[in-house]
Amino acid sequence: MAMGLFRVCLVVVTAIINHPLLFPRENATVPENEDEIIRKMQAHQEKLQLEQLRLEEEVARLVAEKEALEQVAEEGQQQNDTRAAWDLWSTLCMIIFLMIEVWRQDHQDGPSPECLGGDEDELPGPGSAPLRGLTLPNKATLSHFYERCIRGATADAARTREFVEGFVDDLLEALRSLCNRDTDMEVEDFIGVDSMYENWQVDRPLLCDLFVPFTPPEPYRFHPELWCSSRSVPLDRQGFGQIKVVRADGDALGCICGKTKLGEDMLCLLHGKNSVAQPCGGEMEDLLCARGSPYLDTVQVMKWFQVALTRAWHRIARKYEFDLAFGQLDTPGSLKIKFRSGKFMPFNLIPVIQCDDTDLYFVSHLPREPPGDTQAPSTDWLLSFAVYERHFLRMTSKALPEGSCHLSCLQIASFLLSKQSRLTGPSGLSNYHLKTALLHLLLSRRACDWQAEQLDRRLHELLYFLEKSLLEKKLHHFFIGNCKVPEAMGLPEAVRRAEPLNLFRPFVLQRSLYRKTVDSFYEMLKNAPALISEYSLHVPADHGSLPPKAVAL
CATH class of the missing domain: 3.30.460.90 (Beta Polymerase; domain 2)
Known part of the structure; x- marks a missing residue:
């Protein structure tokens, strides 16, 4: 009890002694110039704030630079990816173009697939309107024209x-x-x-x-x-x-x-x-x-x-x-x-x-x-190659049906070209081009396709082949560089392995000649039905009616 009371008294005395109001002189640790200390503390605080702002700005700048570097690196990666993809596509396109060119070299010297592989009851689908609009006379008129105007004239x-x-x-x-x-x-x-x-x-x-x-x-x-x-x-x-x-x-x-x-x-x-x-x-x-x-x-x-x-x-x-x-x-x-x-x-x-x-x-x-x-x-x-051409036609004729129409097609086309040349003057198209086109068709067509009753179809196909060659300015020589020519012809190996020779290459260099040739060719197609009918006036009446007007020669 006495000890507890002593402790309480000791605490009270200590509190009284340390109170600043009772003993001011002994507790004078706070400076008298408090305003100066406050001013210095405010200045130090401002300095700290400025330093904090500077550090925040520095951190923001570093963060911005880091983001910019990351963005540049990302864009560079995207560009590299794009360039790599473009190079890949360019390589693929070049390969595709080369494959197409190789295919054209192998197949373009012959008629188009729709001409050769289609149904025999369908004519080849021409690629342009003028030939699609060509309507040859019926078979009877065409046959009578051939017998009267061509076979009789060459008897x-x-x-x-x-x-x-x-x-x-x-x-x-x-x-x-x-x-x-x-x-x-x-x-x-x-x-x-x-x-x-x-x-x-x-x-x-x-x-x-x-x-x-x-x-x-x-x-x-x-x-x-x-x-x-x-x-x-x-x-x-x-x-x-x-x-x-x-x-x-x-x-x-x-x-x-x-x-x-x-x-x-x-x-x-x-x-x-x-x-x-x-x-x-x-x-x-x-x-x-x-x-x-x-x-x-x-x-x-x-x-x-x-x-x-x-x-x-x-x-x-x-x-x-x-x-x-x-x-x-x-x-x-x-x-x-x-x-x-x-x-x-x-x-x-x-x-x-x-x-x-x-x-x-x-x-x-x-x-x-x-x-x-x-x-x-x-x-x-x-x-x-005139001697080889003669041998090839003779060899081919032996394999074709009796009375085949291949020479008849060539004769009619040559007749039309001759009449057109007298109307509008000579052009870049010659009988040798007609014969070359026929030789290509003979090599591509089956023997049974040249029966006499298919004269109109083969003639239409020959004209279409010429039109296609003119539009592409490409007609390959039949023998030079043509690996499809039978080896029995005995061509020299240097000729077989040579690069194909384009007979229509002058049209690439001479635009005026090409334009005149194309115009003359389409004029010939336009005049062909009336011209054939004009030379076939004595067809029997039951063979069909004739056009009311014929072209003047």
């Missing part, structure tokens, strides 16, 4: 060929008799080519085209260089070659006229009349070659051939009761027999050089060349 073709061949045999034999075997070119037997010998000649008068191969005197020989292989071949020079004159023993080019005594009236074909043979290894003046070159010159060959034919005709002229004249001065061998009655019979003797042991021939000039052709260098010779 005397065999007799014409026989007459021309007999005369040419005599003319070439006279030419050989005038030549010196030691110094002159040796002329071989002629070869009949083109429409008259392929049985689809339409134009009148009937025209025979004859190749006349020639070879040089010994010890020389011709060395053909296919595709001008000694240099890079420009696109417009594909299908050409050069002919080099070399010695058979491999020595330098020389002439033997200095070793042989020539007659007073004899002229060496390799030298001029006053030329002197140079010693081996010297520069030589070659009249049949380009100046300063060992390659044959087409102009020199043309002059030699015309002079040789003139001399041969003068030797045998007394045996015949007609005259012989040149038809076209710029075409070698373009001849014309003129009868006393006023009639005439043209034919072409074309000097050619055989390419090795094949049926390919280098031609100096082609008669009836289509307009727009650029002038070729005089040392470039055109490679002709």
Whole structure:
């Protein structure tokens, strides 16, 4: 009890002693200048606030920079992803385009799938309105037109060929008799080519085209260089070659006229009349070659051939009761027999050089060349497949049904083109293009598709193939680079493996010629029904009515 009371008293005394109001002097720890302390504390507080604001701004800046860096990194990643995706799509597109181009190279030289694989009761769906609007006369009218205007007009073709061949045999034999075997070119037997010998000649008068191969005197020989292989071949020079004159023993080019005594009236074909043979290894003046070159010159060959034919005709002229004249001065061998009655019979003797042991021939000039052709260098010779074309048509005809319509289609198309050319003038489309289109169709179509009763369908298909080729400006040569040609044809391997040759390439470079050709082609399609009906006026009445108006020619 006493201890508890003592503790209470002790607490009270301690509280009284420590109270500031009772003992102020002993508790004077707070400074008298309180305002100064408060001011300093406020200043320190403001300083702390400013520092806090600075730190907050610094933190905000660092956060903003971090976010900006993260955004830039994200955008860069997106761009990289986009670029990678674009590169992937570009690669895929390039692969697709290459696959399409390869497919076109393999399939575009033939008719479209709807033409070949569709129902035989349906005509191919043309790709443009003009041909879709073409309505050919009925089968009876078309057949009557062919029998009356084409077959009847070419009935005397065999007799014409026989007459021309007999005369040419005599003319070439006279030419050989005038030549010196030691110094002159040796002329071989002629070869009949083109429409008259392929049985689809339409134009009148009937025209025979004859190749006349020639070879040089010994010890020389011709060395053909296919595709001008000694240099890079420009696109417009594909299908050409050069002919080099070399010695058979491999020595330098020389002439033997200095070793042989020539007659007073004899002229060496390799030298001029006053030329002197140079010693081996010297520069030589070659009249049949380009100046300063060992390659044959087409102009020199043309002059030699015309002079040789003139001399041969003068030797045998007394045996015949007609005259012989040149038809076209710029075409070698373009001849014309003129009868006393006023009639005439043209034919072409074309000097050619055989390419090795094949049926390919280098031609100096082609008669009836289509307009727009650029002038070729005089040392470039055109490679002709005329003999192969004749062989292919003959081989194909054996596999087709009897009375097949393939040549009939070609004859009708050629007839329409000939009439159109007389109306609007010649264009870039020629009979050779028509024949090339037919050869492509023959290779793609089944044999049973060429029966005589399908003449109208095959004719429509041929015209559609030409229209498609014109619109695409692409018509591949039938033999060059065409791996579908049967191996039995015996084409040289270099020809089979060559790049395809586009016969319509001039249309890409010559827009005016292309526009004229397209306009002329569509005009021909427009006039075709009326033209065929005009030449078929004597069709029996039960074969159908005729259009009320025909085109004037």
